[in-house]
Amino acid sequence: MTAALPAAAPGTRGLIWTVLRVHRTALVLWALALTGAVAVLIWMYAIGDEARRGGVPCLTPAGEGFAGCIGLQSVTADDVYAGWMESVSVALAYAVFPVAAWAGAALVGRELENGTARLAWTxxxxxxxxxxxxxxxxxxxLTASTGTVMALLRWARLPGxxxxxxxxxxxxxxxxxGPTAVAYPLAGLALGALAGLLLRRALPAAGVGAAASLVLYIALERFREDLWPKATRTATGELELPGSVFVADWHTSTTHGVRHTRATYHPESHFWPLQYVEAGILLAxxxxxxLAAFWLLRRRTP
Incomplete structure (x- = not known):
């Protein structure tokens, strides 16, 4: 009698295909969302000039260098542009939460709960x-898709x-x-997977993963202004700041009838330093x- 040979371990391609096949529904939904976002952003870029014309000041009647309001009333591209750009930005900014919930529930928690993970290990x-x-x-x-949408969003935004x-x-x-658009979903993926390994049940893991991501999101938003040294400007009387600044603190005092104003703020030039620091925290x-997920897995498996 010939002894049975052990089954060969599936290669890397086989494991990748298995993950894609098991989670094909999520993959299809994500692909549809990505396709929709790409189409919308290309459209926004195409109507950008029209949106800018629709958002200019006007006078009735026209004069003093301003167009007539009656002639602009039919221009609605600015509202369409602003609305869709806001929608895409919100969807990308909040992608971390569904990613974390999905990772905790479907990616890890469900397979540990119903035993398919242990079956694969045997x-x-x-x-x-x-x-x-x-x-x-x-x-x-996630890196490829969120990076693509982020790049197109920057491309479609009207400068200035x-x-x-x-x-x-x-x-x-x-x-x-910025790079935080990519880093947030990666952090959510890791937190969701860790929750799935900790709880080994789909629904609790989804909730804990999303909750952990929410805490992270709120904390970074709360302390974002402190991630990079702020600029300071003082003045006697009225204080004027450059356009498009992130004001962190504004203090006014009066001494002997003289008004003193002090402001701490982030100018637009601080955008990239703030982005890199926050993205670094998220990647950490x-x-x-x-690492915690792999450590926990080793502790709980022979």
Missing amino acids: QSVTPVRWLAAKLAVPAAL DPGLAGHWYYPDVFVAV VAAAGT
């Missing part, structure tokens, strides 16, 4: 390789016109138009969550 797939594939595939897709596209320091805009959270 078929020559080690727990470490299983988790590595579970995290690497969505991390690559925050009235239509939003000021750079608005929370949703800030998160959506993602790395710590991933």
